[in-house]
Amino acid sequence: MKKxxxxxxxxxxxxxxxxxxxxxxxxxxxxxxxxxxxxxxxGGESDITARFQEAALKKAxxxxxxxxxxxxxxxxxCWAELTRTTPDGYTIAGHNLPHTVLQPxxxxxxxxxxxxxxxxxxxxxxxxxxxxxxxxxxxxxKDFVEAAKKLPPGVFTVGGSGTSSANDLGTTMLNKAAGIKxxxxxxxxxxxxxxxxxxxxxxxxxxxxxxxxxxxxxFRALAIASEKRMEVLPDIPTFKEQGYDVVEGAxxxxxxxxxxxxxxxxxxxxxxxxxMKDPEVKKKMDLNAFKTxxxxxxxxxxxxxxxxVEYEQIMKELGRIKK
Amino acid sequence: MGFSFEYLFQGFAIALTWQNLFWAxxxxxxxxxxxVLPGIGPVSGIAILLPLTTVLPPTSAIIMxxxxxxxxxxxxxxxxxxxxxxxxxxxxxxAMDGYQLAKQGKAGPALAVAAIGSFIAGTISVIALTLFxxxxxxxxxxxxxxxxxxxxxxxxxxxxxxxxRALLKGIISTALGLTAALVGQDPLTGAERLTFGSVTxxxxxxxxxxxxxxxxxxxxxxxxxxxxxxxxxxxxxNWMPTWDDLKPCWGTFLRSSAVGFLLGLLxxxxxxxxxxVAYDLEKRVSKHPELFxxxxxxxxxxxxxxxxxxxxxxFVPLFSFGLPTAPSMAVLLGGLMMYGLQPGPMLFIQNPxxxxxxxxxxxxxxxxxLVLNLPLIGVWVRIVRIPxxxxxxxxxxxxxxxxxxxxxxxxxIWVMLIFGVIGYFxxxxxxxxxxxxxxxxxxxxxxxxxxxxxxxSQGSPLVFFTRPIAAVFMVLAFLSIGRGIWAQVKAKAxxxxxxxxxx
Amino acid sequence: xxxxxxxxxxxxxxxxxxxxxxxxxxTLIRGGAEHRLPPETFPMVVGFLLLICGxxxxxxxxxxxxxxxxxxxxxxxxxxxxxxxxxxxxxxxxLLNPLGLPLASFLYIAFSIWYLKRSKWLLAIAIxxxxxxxxxxxxxRLLGLSFPAGFLFE
Numbered sequence: 001m002k003k004x005x006x007x008x009x010x011x012x013x014x015x016x017x018x019x020x021x022x023x024x025x026x027x028x029x030x031x032x033x034x035x036x037x038x039x040x041x042x043g044g045e046s047d048i049t050a051r052f053q054e055a056a057l058k059k060a061x062x063x064x065x066x067x068x069x070x071x072x073x074x075x076x077x078c079w080a081e082l083t084r085t086t087p088d089g090y091t092i093a094g095h096n097l098p099h100t101v102l103q104p105x106x107x108x109x110x111x112x113x114x115x116x117x118x119x120x121x122x123x124x125x126x127x128x129x130x131x132x133x134x135x136x137x138x139x140x141x142k143d144f145v146e147a148a149k150k151l152p153p154g155v156f157t158v159g160g161s162g163t164s165s166a167n168d169l170g171t172t173m174l175n176k177a178a179g180i181k182x183x184x185x186x187x188x189x190x191x192x193x194x195x196x197x198x199x200x201x202x203x204x205x206x207x208x209x210x211x212x213x214x215x216x217x218x219f220r221a222l223a224i225a226s227e228k229r230m231e232v233l234p235d236i237p238t239f240k241e242q243g244y245d246v247v248e249g250a251x252x253x254x255x256x257x258x259x260x261x262x263x264x265x266x267x268x269x270x271x272x273x274x275x276m277k278d279p280e281v282k283k284k285m286d287l288n289a290f291k292t293x294x295x296x297x298x299x300x301x302x303x304x305x306x307x308x309v310e311y312e313q314i315m316k317e318l319g320r321i322k323k
Numbered sequence: 324m325g326f327s328f329e330y331l332f333q334g335f336a337i338a339l340t341w342q343n344l345f346w347a348x349x350x351x352x353x354x355x356x357x358x359v360l361p362g363i364g365p366v367s368g369i370a371i372l373l374p375l376t377t378v379l380p381p382t383s384a385i386i387m388x389x390x391x392x393x394x395x396x397x398x399x400x401x402x403x404x405x406x407x408x409x410x411x412x413x414x415x416x417x418a419m420d421g422y423q424l425a426k427q428g429k430a431g432p433a434l435a436v437a438a439i440g441s442f443i444a445g446t447i448s449v450i451a452l453t454l455f456x457x458x459x460x461x462x463x464x465x466x467x468x469x470x471x472x473x474x475x476x477x478x479x480x481x482x483x484x485x486x487x488r489a490l491l492k493g494i495i496s497t498a499l500g501l502t503a504a505l506v507g508q509d510p511l512t513g514a515e516r517l518t519f520g521s522v523t524x525x526x527x528x529x530x531x532x533x534x535x536x537x538x539x540x541x542x543x544x545x546x547x548x549x550x551x552x553x554x555x556x557x558x559x560x561n562w563m564p565t566w567d568d569l570k571p572c573w574g575t576f577l578r579s580s581a582v583g584f585l586l587g588l589l590x591x592x593x594x595x596x597x598x599x600v601a602y603d604l605e606k607r608v609s610k611h612p613e614l615f616x617x618x619x620x621x622x623x624x625x626x627x628x629x630x631x632x633x634x635x636x637x638f639v640p641l642f643s644f645g646l647p648t649a650p651s652m653a654v655l656l657g658g659l660m661m662y663g664l665q666p667g668p669m670l671f672i673q674n675p676x677x678x679x680x681x682x683x684x685x686x687x688x689x690x691x692x693l694v695l696n697l698p699l700i701g702v703w704v705r706i707v708r709i710p711x712x713x714x715x716x717x718x719x720x721x722x723x724x725x726x727x728x729x730x731x732x733x734x735x736i737w738v739m740l741i742f743g744v745i746g747y748f749x750x751x752x753x754x755x756x757x758x759x760x761x762x763x764x765x766x767x768x769x770x771x772x773x774x775x776x777x778x779x780s781q782g783s784p785l786v787f788f789t790r791p792i793a794a795v796f797m798v799l800a801f802l803s804i805g806r807g808i809w810a811q812v813k814a815k816a817x818x819x820x821x822x823x824x825x826x
Numbered sequence: 827x828x829x830x831x832x833x834x835x836x837x838x839x840x841x842x843x844x845x846x847x848x849x850x851x852x853t854l855i856r857g858g859a860e861h862r863l864p865p866e867t868f869p870m871v872v873g874f875l876l877l878i879c880g881x882x883x884x885x886x887x888x889x890x891x892x893x894x895x896x897x898x899x900x901x902x903x904x905x906x907x908x909x910x911x912x913x914x915x916x917x918x919x920x921l922l923n924p925l926g927l928p929l930a931s932f933l934y935i936a937f938s939i940w941y942l943k944r945s946k947w948l949l950a951i952a953i954x955x956x957x958x959x960x961x962x963x964x965x966x967r968l969l970g971l972s973f974p975a976g977f978l979f980e
Contacts, residue, residue: 042653051653069653077508081526111508111515111525157779163512185468185778186511188771195590195640201467201779491883495841498875502848505872509865516869517851540915547911547942548904712942713953716935719915720957724927724965727973736919744912751897752833770868777862 029089029264033064037093039078040161041071043191045126045210046094046252052285056278060271071188074162075099080111087257089264092120097251097304101311102164105321114308118260119300121272122253124290126208127226128170129236131219133197141222141242145178153181159193159202162186166250167206170225172318177244208250209233209289225249232289253300269296331453334679343386347684350387351691354394358410359402386684393688396634397696400437400627405430405706406718408539412530412595412764413630416602418538419757420615420622430707432568433623434700438693440628444580445689448635449682451584459639463588468775469786473796475769478596479761480800481603484807486755493758500762503528510767511774523734530763532726532738537756539722540743543715545750551711568620575605575624583629587636594633595764598626635685830895831887838884845876914938927973932958
């Protein structure tokens with residue numbers, strides 16, 4: 001008798017599995033959760049932007065968006081892995097210029113090539129900002145540079161997010177323009193660089209405009225690396241107006257693995273476009289000193305290509321890669 | 324700054340409605356389920372329930388998310404004790420002693436001690452947070468790269484010294500763990516290491532795969548070899564811990580809470596590190612250190628208490644500087660942000676009611692877990708009596724699913740299997756497993772901190788000794804190693820971990 | 827190797843050789859010119875550590891006289907069980923992608939339970955079916971995790 005009962009259960013289970021198996025229809029993209037990878041520590045600009053976008057993104061795509069982290073190599077680890085992920089549109093990663101251009105140029109093998117990353121959308125940019133603590137003796141950029149010149153080269157340390165990143169490059173550019181040698185200390189992301197300055201473990205940070213807003217009381221911004229002063233940060237003078245030609249910052253967007261079908265990329269790009277034009281999102285971005293951009297796949301690719309040429313030139317001039 | 328009991332009570336008032344209590348219960352239940360499987364952690368659990376939260380009022384949603392987080396921490400200890408699968412790295416010490424206790428038929432008391440310890444840690448941490456947060460925040464940033472390196476180096480040396488007379492084997496174990504962690508890309512520069520041009524190896528080995536392999540798979544192999552019928556033959560009496568069980572643990576609860584909380588304040592100090600440090604501390608102050616690794620109740624109390632304290636302490640950098648210290652914190656923060664809250668130090672000043680509701684709900688999650696899970700212990704404990712010919716394959720299934728769910732790569736489950744075999748040989752040949760585990764978890768942070776420190780000091784290794792806090796940790800580390808070497812020189816017998824313990 | 831002393835000598839030598847291999851592999855590493863801590867340093871240190879400790883272990887065990895411990899290797903049947911268990915897990919992993927999680931789990935669990943206890947084949951099938959169903963419904967459908975569903979469900 002017992003065997004009969006077990007036998008019936010088994011039969012029922014088999015039937016259930018078969019029924020369910022045949023019931024699933026062909027699915028339209030997106031039909032399940034999308035994985036949005038962030039390549040830096042939580043708390044940094046990429047993370048903050050993703051959090052701003054999250055709700056609107058869900059509305060635009062109709063599915064959940066799952067934010068995950070993969071930290072290391074200044075983002076290289078995460079982007080390298082993206083190139084090895086199935087190109088079905090369900091995994092995308094936040095990506096940064098100039099990092100994705102500089103890393104393959106500078107590192108022997110970054111694990112990926114710049115053009116491997118399929119551009120979906122470029123949604124913001126943030127210029128570099130040189131920050132010191134509010135109680136620091138350096139009130140202006142001039143003070144800072146003069147102090148650095150008096151000391152042996154390399155004693156001043158400047159923390160930033162990642163190697164071969166906008167922060168890294170910004171520091172090198174300042175070195176060249178001012179004739180000083182600041183030692184750049186790479187951190188896993190802005191999120192881990194901030195405590196370093198809070199605890200005075202580094203002399204200064206070459207970070208982004210967002211942090212100047214978020215830590216207004218604690219940090220003093222000596223200069224911003226944009227062409228003109230930012231509206232939301234009117235008190236920060238640019239490097240240019242103080243005599244140093246340093247214009248650098250990070251562009252951020254999302255990318256997909258190589259080989260992702262164009263139709264899928266378009267769906268994602270349209271979704272991000274809607275998100276960035278959402279008034280709620282725009283308000284938050286502006287408040288936090290992000291400059292919103294609205295570049296679709298073709299425009300983003302064009303920007304990347306343009307930057308590749310530009311940066312190769314800059315890097316040779318700065319001596320970071322061989323001519 | 325706004326820290327006061329007044330705000331805390333207000334938060335409790337919001338959190339203690341029937342509605343919110345219900346959602347807290349749901350969160351705890353789901354969190355425990357989710358935490359039971361290695362790999363699928365609170366991040367996934369919260370992510371899954373995010374759609375539900377949009378239809379809930381904000382406070383209820385946040386309460387549920389916080390409960391999931393707590394539930395997951397607890398779920399990890401359940402499988403660690405009952406079937407030797409640590410749910411996450413911080414449950415590894417729990418597995419070391421908890422599973423031995425399960426084999427002795429004391430799974431129930433072990434689970435109870437874990438729950439009680441978690442509760443006590445949560446209580447103490449919330450009070451500390453309320454009263455002392457501004458001072459604590461200052462402490463949090465005192466640690467720079469040299470201090471982090473020194474702390475982790477000390478953590479590693481403590482674990483090596485846990486190998487007792489088998490110091491050489493302990494160091495070899497550590498070195499092997501470091502090797503496994505090194506495969507892949509360098510954290511500072513992204514350069515490929517030990518990959519031999521293989522694209523698969525460039526990804527590196529995930530430490531969950533290593534841990535699950537070393538614990539779950541090895542255990543299955545050992546049990547299968549011995550053809551055991553069930554994990555524990557002992558009749559399970561009841562789940563209440565006896566007074567004898569609890570007596571040595573009171574001190575543990577207090578010490579581990581302190582250790583877990585203080586270290587948890589440091590951004591980036593993972594619960595895995597603090598649980599090993601707490602475990603080691605307990606072993607040193609214990610009156611019967613030889614029991615550790617063989618079923619010491621404190622060996623379960625210490626890691627579970629400290630990892631709860633660490634998670635709560637993570638709120639201090641979050642609220643003081645707007646810095647989430649771990650991905651799970653960031654997810655919680657993301658939840659808050661969906662309701663229009665600005666991340667950053669302004670959070671506290673502009674929205675104290677939300678913030679305190681979150682803190683209050685963390686605490687409620689704590690209480691709820693204790694209340695819900697204590698009776699459930701009876702259920703969990705039955706698992707130990709399931710015949711192994713069923714339980715064994717199920718363990719493998721859970722191990723595979725959990726490991727695969729971290730990165731969805733087949734390579735990871737192969738790593739799990741290979742380390743299962745390695746673990747088997749390590750057990751047979753007397754190599755300690757704990758140092759290998761901790762080494763693979765710490766390697767990346769250790770190297771990053773070292774690299775940053777050397778850049779700051781312009782290449783001088785003296786930086787670790789000229790800064791007071793770092794110096795303290797380094798001295799402790801060298802003392803540990805020195806003691807280990809001294810014990811070695813005195814011993815004459817061949818190297819074994821202890822006579823017949825499996826570790 | 828019957829005794830621990832013999833095993834330690836062999837293992838010690840093996841570890842030392844592995845250390846040499848790691849040192850060699852470290853020399854292949856390129857990159858990170860500017861940094862104080864080049865990427866090849868850590869692996870090289872670990873390699874040396876393995877070399878030194880491995881040799882020390884082998885040497886110490888070789889010179890040891892006195893108490894020795896036997897290693898509890900499994901007997902014939904135990905060894906056979908372990909090997910078949912490992913082989914079945916390996917098959918499970920290999921079949922995971924083509925067959926999908928539910929089907930592969932079903933096969934693995936059914937086989938394992940049957941292998942470990944010959945008499946209870948019906949129970950084996952029942953449990954494995956339920957597990958397969960849970961893995962489909964809970965993980966793939968409800969939680970939406972990217973487990974391979976296999977040709978049956980895609």
